[in-house]
Amino acid sequence: MNFHISIPELDSYRNCDCSSLKRIYCRLHLLLCKKCEAKLSSLKESDEFITSIRKNLKNDEV
Amino acid sequence: MHRDIFPRPENGGKSSFLEFCKNCAILIPVLEGGINGIYHKGSLLAAVKKGDEISWQSFYDMYKPLILLKGSDLRLNQTEKEELVQLVMLSFFNTSQTFCYDKSKGRFRDYLKRIIHNKACDLMRKRHDGEISVEDIPLTVEKMLAEGENRWEEEWKNHVLKQALEDLRSAVSPLVYQAFSMLSLEGMSGKEVAATLGITANAVYVYKHEALNKLKTLIAEVDG
Ligand SMILES: [Zn+2]
Numbered sequence: 001m002n003f004h005i006s007i008p009e010l011d012s013y014r015n016c017d018c019s020s021l022k023r024i025y026c027r028l029h030l031l032l033c034k035k036c037e038a039k040l041s042s043l044k045e046s047d048e049f050i051t052s053i054r055k056n057l058k059n060d061e062v
Numbered sequence: 063m064h065r066d067i068f069p070r071p072e073n074g075g076k077s078s079f080l081e082f083c084k085n086c087a088i089l090i091p092v093l094e095g096g097i098n099g100i101y102h103k104g105s106l107l108a109a110v111k112k113g114d115e116i117s118w119q120s121f122y123d124m125y126k127p128l129i130l131l132k133g134s135d136l137r138l139n140q141t142e143k144e145e146l147v148q149l150v151m152l153s154f155f156n157t158s159q160t161f162c163y164d165k166s167k168g169r170f171r172d173y174l175k176r177i178i179h180n181k182a183c184d185l186m187r188k189r190h191d192g193e194i195s196v197e198d199i200p201l202t203v204e205k206m207l208a209e210g211e212n213r214w215e216e217e218w219k220n221h222v223l224k225q226a227l228e229d230l231r232s233a234v235s236p237l238v239y240q241a242f243s244m245l246s247l248e249g250m251s252g253k254e255v256a257a258t259l260g261i262t263a264n265a266v267y268v269y270k271h272e273a274l275n276k277l278k279t280l281i282a283e284v285d286g
Contacts, residue, residue, distance in 0.1 A: 006268075008267035008270065053223060
């Protein structure tokens, strides 16, 4: 596959922050592309990282 | 937007609180990290790593909690913990109000830990109450500190993260930082951030990942 979906685009897709047309395109692409599917899964690591930052900042406020 | 700040030429290239912006060549104040008349861009830990001049007060504010944590691991009483802080401070600032870290000493976190260990041994020798023989003190101190190692690692990780977040503010544009902060730290939705900042939702996520990637690099840099 020549064209892939970027990490920021995948992030906005999974958070329902993109247009409905883009959503359909992402869904179809993800059905066919293992590479982008893997990128989508890797976003979980970013989520964990962000959660640790937020926890850290929250602890500071207490 | 002021980025890539130049030091003032008349200051001999030394860091100052007024520096030239590379983009518009006007003088702007650089106040981050500036305490007690010593100004450095970015976080204190980044300054330590670069070997910049560090003031007594900023060092004290930053590292006192970490030293006290080690004092708790050693089961020191409050007076002893305060003394441990003073002894560590004195070993960094024995002849001056400022210090510059010598990078040949290795990683700062290891160096700091070594100083705390040595000063804790001095403290326990001084207090010597017969509970532990003088010869056993270094080993006992090491064992007690090892027990609290996970807590120290956790605290150090938090310390590094805080410092890297501070550095991130000047490492990316204000818009990128704001988008990241609103979306990831404040928990606003992409649409809300886009509306607040007057940008597209797609740009919000581009900025978020730009900031995240930079933050990861900064963490590796300040803790490397
Ligand atoms: Zn793809």
